[in-house]
Amino acid sequence: TIEAVIFDLDGVITDTAEYHYLAWKQLGEELDIPFDREFNETLKGVSRTDSLERILILGGKQDAFTAQEKEALATKKNDHYVTLIQHISEQDLLPGIIAFLDEIRATGLKIGMASASKNALTVVEALGVRHYFDDIVDAATVAQSKPHPEVFLRAAEALGVAPERCIGVEDAAAGITAIHAAGMYAVGVGPETTLHEADYRVDSTDLLSLEQILASR
Ligand code: B16
Ligand code: MG
Numbered sequence: 001t002i003e004a005v006i007f008d009l010d011g012v013i014t015d016t017a018e019y020h021y022l023a024w025k026q027l028g029e030e031l032d033i034p035f036d037r038e039f040n041e042t043l044k045g046v047s048r049t050d051s052l053e054r055i056l057i058l059g060g061k062q063d064a065f066t067a068q069e070k071e072a073l074a075t076k077k078n079d080h081y082v083t084l085i086q087h088i089s090e091q092d093l094l095p096g097i098i099a100f101l102d103e104i105r106a107t108g109l110k111i112g113m114a115s116a117s118k119n120a121l122t123v124v125e126a127l128g129v130r131h132y133f134d135d136i137v138d139a140a141t142v143a144q145s146k147p148h149p150e151v152f153l154r155a156a157e158a159l160g161v162a163p164e165r166c167i168g169v170e171d172a173a174a175g176i177t178a179i180h181a182a183g184m185y186a187v188g189v190g191p192e193t194t195l196h197e198a199d200y201r202v203d204s205t206d207l208l209s210l211e212q213i214l215a216s217r
Pocket of ligand 1: 010120
């Protein structure tokens with residue numbers, strides 16, 4: 001029996017990807033490494049340090065900076081990102097998310113979060129949905145990035161629910177891999193092309209229904 005649903009944040013509850021994109025793009029321009037939205041897709045669900053590394057590799061500059069300089073660059077991106085997310089409100093919730101959270105609550109399941117973002121708590125509070133979550137794992141304390149299962153396993157542990165009794169909801173391919181590696185049932189939100197490994201998939205968040213997910217198992 002399923003006892004908990006664990007959510008990814010960016011791309012499932014809200015679309016912070018656009019703000020991450022704007023912040024990385026500005027840093028990329030300063031470093032003379034321009035990139036487009038298509039490249040930005042490869043940064044979804046990827047941690048801050050790993051995202052910077054991918055951008056530097058794109059520009060052939062992975063060896064141009066010391067570890068300390070890279071840390072300063074990542075901080076610069078984050079400062080800009082934090083400024084951009086100041087404006088987040090309930091308006092930024094993806095369609096159908098409140099109804100889905102209410103349905104899960106009404107069924108008596110626990111709700112957790114497995115986000116790679118160190119800003120997850122700030123974003124969830126700004127969206128006005130903090131009260132739905134029984135626990136939110138601080139990504140700052142997670143060592144391994146998705147596709148590694150660590151963040152999902154930590155989320156299940158925090159809820160006190162065995163991984164095989166959890167459903168994970170993700171929009172990124174690396175996230176689906178992480179959910180499976182954690183031994184959970186994977187629900188994908190997005191196109192078949194990227195999420196073909198999901199156990200159950202919907203095109204968009206407004207189509208998420210716990211009843212249908214449970215029936216698909
Ligand atoms: P931060 P998720 C991920 O969030 C984003 O998809 C990814 O683009 C971002 O780099 C990562 O969080 C880290 O975010 O810099 O705020 O710690 O999809 O795992 O909710
Ligand atoms: Mg995501």
